[in-house]
Amino acid sequence: MKIKKPLSKKQPPLVDDFFVPELCEPEALLSMVLLAELLVLVLVLAEPMLPGFDWVRLALTSLFVQWIVLLSAAVLCRLRPLMARMPAATAGALCCAIVVALTLGCTAVADYYELGGPLPRIGEVNLYLRHALISLIMSALLLRYFYLQSQWRKQEQAELRARIESLQARIRPHFLFNSLNSIASLVVVDPYKAEQAVLDLSDLFRASLAKPGNLVPWREELELAQRYLSIERYRLGERLQLQWEVAGVPDDLPIPQLTLQPLLENALIYGIAPRIEGGLVRVEASYHEGVFQLCVSNPYEQLGEQPPSNGTHQALSNIDARLVALFGPRASLSVERRDGRHFTCLRYPCVRPKQEARAL
Numbered sequence: 001m002k003i004k005k006p007l008s009k010k011q012p013p014l015v016d017d018f019f020v021p022e023l024c025e026p027e028a029l030l031s032m033v034l035l036a037e038l039l040v041l042v043l044v045l046a047e048p049m050l051p052g053f054d055w056v057r058l059a060l061t062s063l064f065v066q067w068i069v070l071l072s073a074a075v076l077c078r079l080r081p082l083m084a085r086m087p088a089a090t091a092g093a094l095c096c097a098i099v100v101a102l103t104l105g106c107t108a109v110a111d112y113y114e115l116g117g118p119l120p121r122i123g124e125v126n127l128y129l130r131h132a133l134i135s136l137i138m139s140a141l142l143l144r145y146f147y148l149q150s151q152w153r154k155q156e157q158a159e160l161r162a163r164i165e166s167l168q169a170r171i172r173p174h175f176l177f178n179s180l181n182s183i184a185s186l187v188v189v190d191p192y193k194a195e196q197a198v199l200d201l202s203d204l205f206r207a208s209l210a211k212p213g214n215l216v217p218w219r220e221e222l223e224l225a226q227r228y229l230s231i232e233r234y235r236l237g238e239r240l241q242l243q244w245e246v247a248g249v250p251d252d253l254p255i256p257q258l259t260l261q262p263l264l265e266n267a268l269i270y271g272i273a274p275r276i277e278g279g280l281v282r283v284e285a286s287y288h289e290g291v292f293q294l295c296v297s298n299p300y301e302q303l304g305e306q307p308p309s310n311g312t313h314q315a316l317s318n319i320d321a322r323l324v325a326l327f328g329p330r331a332s333l334s335v336e337r338r339d340g341r342h343f344t345c346l347r348y349p350c351v352r353p354k355q356e357a358r359a360l
Contacts (some may be wrong), residue, residue: 011087018084018151020095021145029070036069037062039138052211060115068106068135071097088147096139103135104128107309182235193234200231214326218285219251225260232268239278240268254350255294256322260314263296263344271298271342282341294343300337318342323348 021028040062044054075098076083083091107128109115183201186194204227216224233240260283267281279299286293316333323331323346331348 002031017082017154018091018148019088019147019148020076020080020091022077022080023073029073032069032073033066035142036065040065043134064081064106064110064115068099068103071102071106072139075102078320088161092140092143092147095143096136099139100132100135103131107131182231186234190234197231197234200227204228204231214256215254216257218249218253218255221255221257221260222246224258225264228261228264232315236268236272236278239275240272241278243280243282246283249285249287249292250352252352253292254352255292256319256326258347259319259322260294260296260320263294263346266315266344267296267298271300275299275301290351291347291349293345293347295343297341297343299340300342319346 023032040058043065044058076095079094084169086094111127154236165233180201183194183197186197204224229240229242232307264281264283271279272279282295282297284295284297316335320333323333327348327350331346332346333346336343338347
């Protein structure tokens with residue numbers, strides 16, 4: 001059956017490359033609170049040591065510094081979309097100015113209400129100047145750290161994209177050559193089906209090349225695989241039986257492009273084509289608690305089976321490498337044989353785009 005439904009086109013999501021992180025996130029807040037407490041310890045230990053440690057002084061200083069940190073994080077979090085449009089130097093200077101202003105404001109409030117005890121009027125200017133300089137130095141150092149971390153992250157992502165694009169470039173010719181071999185087998189037997197298969201292949205390959213990104217929605221990857229199966233149906237006919245159990249997978253779930261098709265190709269070449277009676281190819285996919293799992297299984301003969309070719313090993317190794325590069329060490333690809341069937345399964349943790357947008 002020819003699939004005529006065009007693959008949907010979506011604009012690639014904008015990448016947030018602003019060097020100041022989301023300070024409203026729990027992890028960022030916890031890191032800043034811990035760093036602020038270390039600063040408090042340094043400030044307290046820098047004063048002359050007395051026989052009895054002044055725990056009240058430590059508590060009041062901690063409260064004062066934490067208020068500044070939390071207020072600064074809240075203000076910078078609110079102004080982050082605006083600052084992201086500015087040059088990095090301008091945004092960094094604005095961040096430092098905001099932190100210094102909040103520090104001076106909190107100092108004025110603490111001084112007015114004598115929260116840290118009465119202060120001599122003679123040292124008032126020195127106190128404000130001291131707090132302003134400390135906040136300026138600490139904010140500048142922290143922003144510098146954020147900037148260097150952002151540059152390192154950009155370089156790492158660029159290297160990762162180059163690696164994934166290289167892997168993607170390897171799998172497309174493999175996919176094209178095997179499809180052409182399938183069509184070539186139809187030319188003598190049924191020229192009309194061969195012509196229709198060529199048209200299907202042109203649509204299929206155009207769709208696989210048109211996508212600029214490495215990740216596509218599950219819906220598009222499923223349509224791509226169905227187009228490939230429409231070509232193989234011309235050759236295998238009723239020998240090819242399919243069972244889909246993918247209803248529980250969200251349409252917008254991200255998956256590396258050309259992941260399902262090589263698994264189906266492997267199942268057809270080594271599980272269906274050698275058998276006169278053909279067989280059933282089962283595709284099972286699920287998404288549960290942030291983990292996507294996909295299994296493609298096919299029948300196999302216990303006796304007289306042929307070992308997989310180097311092409312199959314290369315395709316599976318390619319998929320495994322892309323999964324690890326995109327989703328980290330928790331991604332895996334496994335091959336297993338049981339109950340007369342060959343199972344090729346992959347799993348990786350991922351977040352749906354809608355869930356990610358709600359989290360932000």
